[in-house]
Amino acid sequence: MNIQNRKLIKIATAGSVDDGKSTLIGRLLYDTHSLTTDKIEAIERSSRQRGYDYLDFSLATDGLVAEREQGITIDVAHIYFNTDKTNFIVADTPGHVEYTRNMVTGASTSQVAIILIDARKGVIEQTYRHFFIANLLRMSHVVVAINKMDLVNYSEDVFLKIKADFDALVSKSNFSEEQITFIPVSALKGENVTRKSEHMPWYVGNTLLDHLEVLEPEDLQESTAARFPVQLVIRPKTEAYHDFRGFSGKLYGNSLQVGDRVTVLPSGNESTIKSIHFFDQELESAAPGSSIVLTLADEVNCSRGDMIVKSGEVPKSEKLLSATICQVNSKPLQVGQKYTLQHGVNRVLAKVDRIEAKVHTDFSGTEETDQLKLNDIGKVHFKLSKPIHFDSYHQSKSNGAFILIDEGSFDTVSVGFIE
């Protein structure tokens, strides 16, 4: 089997300190034979040195020296494993209050969220925050892994109590019940991770790995209107391709095919797709996610940052924007501040016009504020120097999100989800 045929499932994990998240990932890696002999040996050695009588799988993922010293995970780490049918990418994000930005970052590139709950502690404030972010980012699916079941005698009552508490949260979110799955596990002992637990006969669902494998990328991909943001104009200026003028980019939302009537934004000029190229192949049509080159039948003005869409499916083009912002930098966002707003590959200047409210990430409502600090989430109104061509984040993840870049440091300071 080759990579083209294997599904790719991207997962973000979230848990509080000591929920056993690293252990769970380490267990998944170990049980799918994704840990190599030298890594297992290193884990055995470290576990022995620390005097543990079990294998400390958390050592499989806790990378940096600073983390090993503090025994915590401090940034998003990417972990890879595969089964015969599926490639998995796990964005392992830390669970501290102050690291909301890391979960938002990890979740932005993932389709599935695994939220860990310590069976002894149940639903805590951190759980609210993790679920809030999964909801804000519109994850396709949430797996609630209730861990450390071995420490509560594999009790169904404990499981049901936590599930009921969590269901109360689900009712406050945009998720439907089918998008949420509860699995009782013991990462340390390997119960219900990849092997069905004999200690929990009352649980009839899939193991965690089986559940992740059942998810279909088709379910996970949104199908909306085709959006083709132009990255670069390709002009070979060679003899064979003397007059070639192609537009390269990555296609989102839906497929495009030769002959489609299209509109180029911002000019509004219309043309027809003359050809679609992928390296030396000419394609009839391309599915969303393709990095391709298009040529158009007419000589129209089109350059980097422009967007090619199907005529009749034109997105909004506006200079005023309302968005939910998550602040991912220690420099606060304030009214009157100017930023470079990057929407896909397009950049414009943006000014903070008004901060409507700071949103509590525990679903408890909003409060007035004049600034958004690191890890704050809030509703903000912007004025732009030029219109951008957007959909709401609710309609289109790819065309409904943007980042703000600080004009001084050039750091990425905020991520925005357009209303």
Added chain:
Amino acid sequence: MSNLFIPNPKEAESIHIIREVAAQFERPVLLFSGGKDSITLVRLAQKAFFPAKIPFPLLHVDTGHNFPETIEFRDQLVKELGLELIVRNVQDSIDQGKVREEKGRYASRNSLQTTTLLDAIEEFKFDACIGGARRDEEKARAKERVFSVRDDFGQWDEKNQRPELFDMLNGKIHVGQNVRVFPISNWTELDVWEYIRTENIAIPSIYFAHKREVFFRDGLIWTANEHVYREAHEEVTEKWVRFRTVGDMTCTAAVLSEAVSLDDVVNEIRQSTLSERGARIDDKRSEAAMETRKKVGYF
């Protein structure tokens, strides 16, 4: 719909990243080692810009201790694709007194490459260096960004990295800063090999099993030749081996193998239980070896 093209998601992501480099930077360069990862990058770059040529040069930092097969392969590839190749030599950095050759049992020029690389970046004013590092290689790499901003000294500050949201890449930098770009961050070793097989990409012969004079030390198989320090009691024998990475001869160990075709190699990798960097002698020095080297500007 008839003949709908379904992309390989990892390939499409890498092409997107490479195009962003060409669009956001003035002087990008592709760091080319002659290894399978940088060869894969060259193919992805071809795909990103076709039918136009790759719009940036390749830079090879040559330790002088490379396998001759790798150098031959490099020159052939550059010629075939009409690419611009820049070579800078660690030997020159040694001759200029900027770095000192290591001595003894584990002497290697691998870590000396950093100085030569940083000098080349300054000489050509490169603002983006594209490299073939992957996050699955080593745990310090697991936290690396796709666009990784380095300061004037080439240093990596893992606590102060820009968050990367969705697939929006922020390549805005100040004068003197540069960005290391890792388009195949999300690929695994098996992904790379399966891609090379699917695409039928040519690779240097040392990746396939061949007979070689080797000796054994610390459970690893070392190449026996004049560049590699060997003690008198370390006996040279001839074995069927191949290499899983092609770094400097002094820091790249061989594995016993009979894989003579790409199919064989892919099967071997799939079944292998020794990780790729397990055969990198430079990482064995200490558990934090890679992280320490990255902080000072190693690739």
